[in-house]
Amino acid sequence: MSTLVDYDDAVARFDPVIGIEVHVELGTRTKMFDGAPAGFGEEPNTSVTPVSLGLPGSLPVVNGTAVEYAIRIGLALNCQIAETCRFARKNYFYPDVPKNFQTSQYDEPIAFDGHVDVELEDGSIFRVEIERAHMEEDAGKNTHVGGSTGRIHGAEYSLVDYNRAGIPLVEIVTRPITGAGARAPEVARAYVQTLRDLFRALGVSEARMERGNVRADVNVSLRNTPQDALGTRTETKNVNSFRSVERAVRFEIGRQAGVLDEGGSIVQETRHWHEDTGTTTSGRIKSDAEDYRYFPEPDLVPIAPDRAWVEEIRASLPELPAARRRRLQGEWGYADAEMRDVVNAGAVELIEATVAGGTSPAAARKWWMGELARTAKQQEVELEALPITPAQIAALQKLVDDGRINDKLARQVLEGVLAGEGDPEAVVVARGLEVVSDDGPLLEAIDAALAAQPDIAEKIRSGNLGPVGAIIGAVMKATRGQADAGRVRELLLERVAQG
Numbered sequence: 001m002s003t004l005v006d007y008d009d010a011v012a013r014f015d016p017v018i019g020i021e022v023h024v025e026l027g028t029r030t031k032m033f034d035g036a037p038a039g040f041g042e043e044p045n046t047s048v049t050p051v052s053l054g055l056p057g058s059l060p061v062v063n064g065t066a067v068e069y070a071i072r073i074g075l076a077l078n079c080q081i082a083e084t085c086r087f088a089r090k091n092y093f094y095p096d097v098p099k100n101f102q103t104s105q106y107d108e109p110i111a112f113d114g115h116v117d118v119e120l121e122d123g124s125i126f127r128v129e130i131e132r133a134h135m136e137e138d139a140g141k142n143t144h145v146g147g148s149t150g151r152i153h154g155a156e157y158s159l160v161d162y163n164r165a166g167i168p169l170v171e172i173v174t175r176p177i178t179g180a181g182a183r184a185p186e187v188a189r190a191y192v193q194t195l196r197d198l199f200r201a202l203g204v205s206e207a208r209m210e211r212g213n214v215r216a217d218v219n220v221s222l223r224n225t226p227q228d229a230l231g232t233r234t235e236t237k238n239v240n241s242f243r244s245v246e247r248a249v250r251f252e253i254g255r256q257a258g259v260l261d262e263g264g265s266i267v268q269e270t271r272h273w274h275e276d277t278g279t280t281t282s283g284r285i286k287s288d289a290e291d292y293r294y295f296p297e298p299d300l301v302p303i304a305p306d307r308a309w310v311e312e313i314r315a316s317l318p319e320l321p322a323a324r325r326r327r328l329q330g331e332w333g334y335a336d337a338e339m340r341d342v343v344n345a346g347a348v349e350l351i352e353a354t355v356a357g358g359t360s361p362a363a364a365r366k367w368w369m370g371e372l373a374r375t376a377k378q379q380e381v382e383l384e385a386l387p388i389t390p391a392q393i394a395a396l397q398k399l400v401d402d403g404r405i406n407d408k409l410a411r412q413v414l415e416g417v418l419a420g421e422g423d424p425e426a427v428v429v430a431r432g433l434e435v436v437s438d439d440g441p442l443l444e445a446i447d448a449a450l451a452a453q454p455d456i457a458e459k460i461r462s463g464n465l466g467p468v469g470a471i472i473g474a475v476m477k478a479t480r481g482q483a484d485a486g487r488v489r490e491l492l493l494e495r496v497a498q499g
């Protein structure tokens with residue numbers, strides 16, 4: 001094994017080129033070629049039909065909604081939509097493909113020649129060229145039992161679940177992405193994130209990375225200078241989180257630089273990504289001439305999307321994420337840098353929903369980008385994975401706005417909600433956190449504080465209001481922060497005026 005080259009050193013001496021293939025599972029009600037429900041998480045092998053099991057004599061029928069979703073994706077990626085296109089059989093023998101071929105599109109994709117603008121962390125825009133977006137079906141899921149790696153080698157036996165077989169997928173393939181230089185890992189992550197947001201905005205998929213609705217294969221190659229021809233690439237398969245996409249590209253750049261430094265050459269192969277170690281290992285050797293013996297699918301007629309229909313779909317596209325962000329930034333009055341932080345933290349939807357719940361944009365940002373962002377970072381999870389909803393934040397802020405709790409108590413309430421103690425109201429009641437603004441207990445605490453600090457009491461009585469803070473502070477302390485500070489001040493002044 002050659003040594004891994006330090007990242008900065010690698011990109012100082014080599015020019016990285018990347019290419020990304022993204023698979024998205026479409027959120028259609030039924031599968032790509034038959035009427036089996038396309039759900040998630042049912043009992044194994046319950047959502048199957050003769051077509052998705054590849055039984056002899058069964059015939060596929062194309063899911064019209066899947067075609068419409070594929071066109072939506074193509075249009076949103078500024079692609080041409082094919083006048084006519086066909087499905088092909090991609091032949092290979094593996095138990096997760098019961099037909100022994102995957103029905104896919106090959107040389108006639110439904111959409112091609114597009115581009116998408118990706119916003120990087122510093123706010124700059126990087127354009128990624130799209131080669132094609134094509135339709136295909138997902139394979140089933142193999143589970144290798146026994147053995148330590150979860151892979152087939154060393155397993156005692158394997159199980160296969162065909163529920164996923166036949167779920168409609170769209171695969172989006174970039175042209176080789178050049179010109180990113182040292183930012184290649186960031187471009188890769190931002191691109192996948194941009195697509196995820198797009199899928200959600202288009203309503204074509206729930207696009208949950210952690211459920212594998214969106215899966216990325218990342219191709220990486222190095223060359224000495226941007227003037228050289230492209231180097232040989234490796235393809236790291238099934239990288240399933242934004243962070244991993246960035247890490248995988250970064251790792252491959254360092255690894256390939258090490259191989260090249262030692263006079264070795266890069267083998268065109270697929271590689272496995274290991275989340276735990278942040279490394280890739282060799283998979284199967286893959287040559288360009290890999291023989292899947294593609295041929296046109298004889299059981300399906302070509303698809304020729306009617307031009308008027310395509311234009312109808314174009315006209316019905318929703319507001320896309322980039323435009324939406326610009327609009328929301330205007331509505332919320334956030335500065336550019338504030339909005340960028342919000343976008344990078346994945347907080348746009350969360351803030352939008354919180355504002356819809358009646359919270360001011362400033363307060364919504366304060367919660368999500370402050371206390372909650374810190375908690376998410378500590379727990380190393382995405383903001384949206386925290387066990388708290390925008391509605392709960394809106395309810396929490398309402399308690400503050402109504403004067404029932406103050407900011408300090410609000411943080412304790414938040415803690416309670418995050419700990420699963422219930423909605424803000426329930427936490428306030430259960431923990432007894434409501435602000436005390438009843439005069440009775442406040443007056444008692446004021447008298448006690450005055451008695452405990454006679455010097456200060458004397459000063460205040462003689463008209464020197466400088467040290468009132470000390471008394472208010474003592475009252476706050478005595479009430480465990482639950483006193484309404486404004487009311488304490490009023491009562492204190494009345495008290496000393498009475499002599």
Ligand code: ADP
Binds near residue numbers: 233
């Ligand atoms: P495969 O069938 O091997 O997955 P695809 O054409 O589907 O091939 O995808 C290959 C991906 O790799 C595309 O995104 C392409 O732009 C990219 N790519 C091609 N050549 C290179 C290269 N030399 N370096 C990096 N990426 C490359």
Ligand code: MG
Binds near residue numbers: 021
């Ligand atoms: Mg591919």
